[in-house]
Amino acid sequence: MVDPAATIRHADIAIVGAGAAGLATAIFAARHNPAPLIVALDGARKLGAKILVSGGGRCNVTNVAVEPDDFRCDNPNPLRRVLRSFTAQQAAGFFRELGVGLHEEERGKLFPDSNSAGTVLAALVQEATARNVALLTGHRVLGIAPRAGAFELLTSAGRVHALRVVLATGGMSLPKTGSDGTGYEFARRLGHTIIPPVPALAPLELEGDFHASLAGVAHDVELAVQVEGERAVAVSGPMLWTHFGISGPAAMDASGAWERARAEGKRAAVAANLVPGRDFAAVERQLLQRAVEHPRERLPGALAELLPSRVAAAVAAHLAIPSDTQLAQLARQTRRRLVHALLAWPLPVRRSRGYTHAEVTAGGVPLREINPATMESRVCPGLFLVGEILNVDGRIGGFNFQWAWSTGYVAGSACAAF
Numbered sequence: 042m043v044d045p046a047a048t049i050r051h052a053d054i055a056i057v058g059a060g061a062a063g064l065a066t067a068i069f070a071a072r073h074n075p076a077p078l079i080v081a082l083d084g085a086r087k088l089g090a091k092i093l094v095s096g097g098g099r100c101n102v103t104n105v106a107v108e109p110d111d112f113r114c115d116n117p118n119p120l121r122r123v124l125r126s127f128t129a130q131q132a133a134g135f136f137r138e139l140g141v142g143l144h145e146e147e148r149g150k151l152f153p154d155s156n157s158a159g160t161v162l163a164a165l166v167q168e169a170t171a172r173n174v175a176l177l178t179g180h181r182v183l184g185i186a187p188r189a190g191a192f193e194l195l196t197s198a199g200r201v202h203a204l205r206v207v208l209a210t211g212g213m214s215l216p217k218t219g220s221d222g223t224g225y226e227f228a229r230r231l232g233h234t235i236i237p238p239v240p241a242l243a244p245l246e247l248e249g250d251f252h253a254s255l256a257g258v259a260h261d262v263e264l265a266v267q268v269e270g271e272r273a274v275a276v277s278g279p280m281l282w283t284h285f286g287i288s289g290p291a292a293m294d295a296s297g298a299w300e301r302a303r304a305e306g307k308r309a310a311v312a313a314n315l316v317p318g319r320d321f322a323a324v325e326r327q328l329l330q331r332a333v334e335h336p337r338e339r340l341p342g343a344l345a346e347l348l349p350s351r352v353a354a355a356v357a358a359h360l361a362i363p364s365d366t367q368l369a370q371l372a373r374q375t376r377r378r379l380v381h382a383l384l385a386w387p388l389p390v391r392r393s394r395g396y397t398h399a400e401v402t403a404g405g406v407p408l409r410e411i412n413p414a415t416m417e418s419r420v421c422p423g424l425f426l427v428g429e430i431l432n433v434d435g436r437i438g439g440f441n442f443q444w445a446w447s448t449g450y451v452a453g454s455a456c457a458a459f
């Protein structure tokens with residue numbers, strides 16, 4: 042890493058932000074063309090804080106199957122094109138070349154064999170350094186101004202003149218890692234629209250106290266976020282009940298749609314199918330059949346086949362169905378009320394836990410303002426944008442890093458073509 046006191050006043054390519062997307066851009070630019078002087082400026086004293094905390098400290102690098110449907114954005118066509126330009130398989134090959142083997146875990150997630158995010162960060166930094174990229178830590182960029190077909194960057198450690206600039210400043214999630222949203226202001230001043238950012242992949246706080254008694258219980262659910270006047274957004278996966286509400290992949294995947302609706306002043310309701318993969322007829326049939334086979338069985342026992350017994354007991358109690366009710370005694374109306382409740386259990390969201398707990402930021406620079414063949418701005422020639430600053434957010438599972446690698450590959454190859 043270059044001594045921050047070192048003075049670089051002129052660069053061919055200045056990358057603002059040396060997180061996942063910035064480092065990938067630097068490496069692919071240097072691989073594409075070793076001639077230009079490439080600097081990556083980062084305000085942090087130490088690089089890669091977000092990579093290090095990612096995936097519970099293990100860094101879920103990508104996913105075996107990455108599809109446009111795994112992301113939310115303003116335009117799926119450029120998204121598809123960028124993902125095709127550098128696929129998850131290419132990302133896995135790239136990390137293998139850097140000495141980071143990956144293995145697959147549940148839901149297609151790929152993690153480093155070392156099970157340590159430090160390996161991923163070290164490999165990226167080592168490769169960038171080996172390719173003569175100047176990694177300037179402690180260089181917070183304060184302003185970017187176009188100057189006669191090039192750019193002047195004002196940093197906390199002096200001015201840098203650059204022919205091309207890559208904005209890789211990330212979003213606003215986990216601001217203590219250095220991603221505090223200043224990049225949006227740079228992009229706006231350089232002519233871009235900013236779709237108002239909202240936290241996504243964040244746990245959700247619930248009203249009431251139903252959740253509190255279930256803290257620590259995790260199970261599969263299907264969640265539906267119903268925003269007024271829109272089609273419901275459906276997500277599925279494990280959900281964790283907590284003392285404040287809900288967390289886990291399903292809850293976090295649902296949070297972005299809820300936050301977006303709230304930011305737009307729309308009403309949004311979240312409901313859980315606590316017996317995923319089943320509909321009303323299937324659940325009712327199962328209860329009826331069980332009542333014939335085991336008429337004296339108590340309700341929580343019968344429900345335990347469908348969902349964790351603690352959740353089943355809490356649902357029954359909430360509906361005021363005594364826990365010692367035997368299946369044969371369950372009145373038709375009560376049974377139907379119970380089945381309806383299991384299929385659409387209301388989750389009264391008070392708020393999400395916000396940027397300090399969000400894994401990603403939704404919103405940012407719309408893809409329609411970017412050329413997906415190069416990641417160059419359509420409104421400010423010579424400016425490129427990569428990673429989370431763009432209006433793309435993926436679900437949990439390695440998709441957000443894949444977006445960083447893919448955009449870094451496309452921008453790196455294009456911005457280094459002199």
Ligand SMILES: Cc1cc2nc3c(=O)[nH]c(=O)nc-3n(C[C@H](O)[C@H](O)[C@H](O)COP(=O)(O)OP(=O)(O)OC[C@H]3O[C@@H](n4cnc5c(N)ncnc54)[C@H](O)[C@@H]3O)c2cc1C
Pocket residue numbers: 057058059060061062063082083084085089090091092094095096097100101102103180181182183209210211212214215218219220221222223224399400401427428429430438439440441442443445
């Ligand atoms: C807790 C947590 C866990 C996560 N786990 C995963 C996971 O396992 N898999 C996955 O795919 N995704 C995960 N993510 C999301 C993923 O980390 C991000 O999507 C990804 O890091 C975005 O990369 P980026 O380079 O665009 O932005 P960032 O990683 O945020 O990097 C931006 C960089 O820009 C620098 N910067 C910002 N402003 C300035 C400025 N003005 N001047 C100089 N430098 C600046 C920052 O210091 C930072 O280093 C996780 C996120 C969090 C918060």
